Amino acid sequence: MSASTRDTWRAVLFDLDGTLADTVELILRCYRHTMRTHVGQELPDARWLARLGMPLRDQLREFARDAEEAARMLETYVTFQNGLHDEVVHAYPGAVEAVEALGGNGPALAVVTSKHRKIAQRTVERCGLADRFDLLVGYDDVTRGKPDPEPVLLALERLGLGDHAADVLFVGDSPYDMRAGRAAGTRTAAALWGPYARESLEAEEPDYWLDDFSDLLRLRPGSRTPGTE
Secondary structure, eight states: OOOOOOSSOSEEEEOOBTTTEEOHHHHHHHHHHHHHHHTSSOOOHHHHHTTBTBOHHHHHHTTOSSHHHHHHHHHHHHHHHHHHHHHHOEEOTTHHHHHHHHHHHOOEEEEEOSSOHHHHHHHHHHTTOTTOOSEEEOGGGOSSOTTSSHHHHHHHHHTTOTTOGGGEEEEESSHHHHHHHHHHTOEEEEETTSSSOHHHHGGGOOSEEESSHHHHHHOOTTOOOTTOO
16 A cells, blocks of 8 residues: 555544443443353353454354344343443543544544444443544444445545545454455554454554554554654
8 A cells, every 4th residue: 555645634434342432341241141141151251352343243143053043142232232331331541532633633533333323323422422523334334344344435435535545544453443444445553452462463464553542643644653663
C-alpha cells in the first residue's frame, strides 16, 4: 500500500468491543451463562476469546449441534446480555477524549462492529460517545461480518470514501478487524489494550501498534508507529 501525502485522515473507523468499549466481562459472563444453560457446564474462556470480534451468531455455531440449537443459544445470550449490559460496560480510559480530539480535527468518524445495531448503539451511549460518530455499521447492515471486508467497505461507501481507502484508518483489537481493514484497503491500527495479546495480532501485520489512545492521536497518514522511527 502506497504512503499517503495527506497530513490528516479522511476518516477514522473504530471497532467497538475491545477497542472503544471494555465489554470483556459482559461477553464472558454471557458466554458462561449460555454454555451452562445449553451445554450443562461452563467451557474454557479461551475458546470464546479466540473468536472475539466475529459476529455472535458465527461464534455460537461452533458450540451448537445444529442451527436450531444455535438459534436458542443466541436468544439465551442476548436476553442475558440485555439485563446485564449497563451494569458492566464502560469506555476504555482515554477513549472519549480521543474521539473528541479526532472529531475536532476534521476526519469523519465511524463505528464498524460485529454487534447488531441496537445493542451497539446502546454500548456507544453507555460509553459516553452518543452523537460522536457520523456513522455506525452493525452486523444487521451487511450479509457477511468481519473478517470479511464488507462492513468496512460499506462504511467507506456511506462516507463517500470508496476511492480513498488508503487515507482511512481502521482501529481494532482483533485479528478479524485487521483482516477486514486490510482487505478493504484501509490502513490498520492494532489496539493492544483489548483482550488480544500482541502475538495474536502479529501475523496480520497491522500498519500501526497502539499501546494507548495517545498513540492514536499522534498518527498521521504515511507515518510510522510511534516509537519505531
